[in-house]
Amino acid sequence: DGGITQSPKYLFRKEGQNVTLSCEQNLNHDAMYWYRQDPGQGLRLIYYSQIVNDFQKGDIAEGYSVSREKKESFPLTVTSAQKNPTAFYLCASTGTERSETQYFGPGTRLLVL
């Protein structure tokens, strides 16, 4: 899983609660991404950040928020506005060149109580 760590591995959310998923990388990558994966499905982009203090919405940003205060960190908050948060969340990072691969963290599985 490269030099990217995600925590926790499993997360339980109660209704109305905001929860934050951690993502840290030591690859010195500028770009970082959050994806959502539903069972047996592909990846959907939630948010991405190409540089510190800047981030953009992806395809399914509603109900989520992010911050990018440090190059190595890109936490994702799943807010109470996200009505169907149960999914597998993947963080990734990559360098700035088009030829560079994406490195993925091990994922966080979010479950609703």
Place this chain on the structure above:
Amino acid sequence: AQSVAQPEDQVNVAEGNPLTVKCTYSVSGNPYLFWYVQYPNRGLQFLLKYITGDNLVKGSYGFEAEFNKSQTSFHLKKPSALVSDSALYFCAVRDPWGGTGGFKTIFGAGTRLFVKA
């Protein structure tokens, strides 16, 4: 719009037989193509990529892929499948974001490979 398509949701193959996982692309200009693999409850891992040069690209775990410009395809292959190859495989293309600069990765829907002993 730039895209990749994986026409098969699932591929079944017997151990020891050759395997092929299909991918076609639609991009303007020269494509930057990738294959990733995902094992259960894990993140994606890079297998191989085509940027330029030889159309046959060799990657990790004995996998290879053939870039075919006329057919706009980038099929993943392995001469002899192992049970441990059973996983979810994603084809991807890397393309410019456009106005914001930088590059995005567009993933296919994924193909689940089952290798039977």
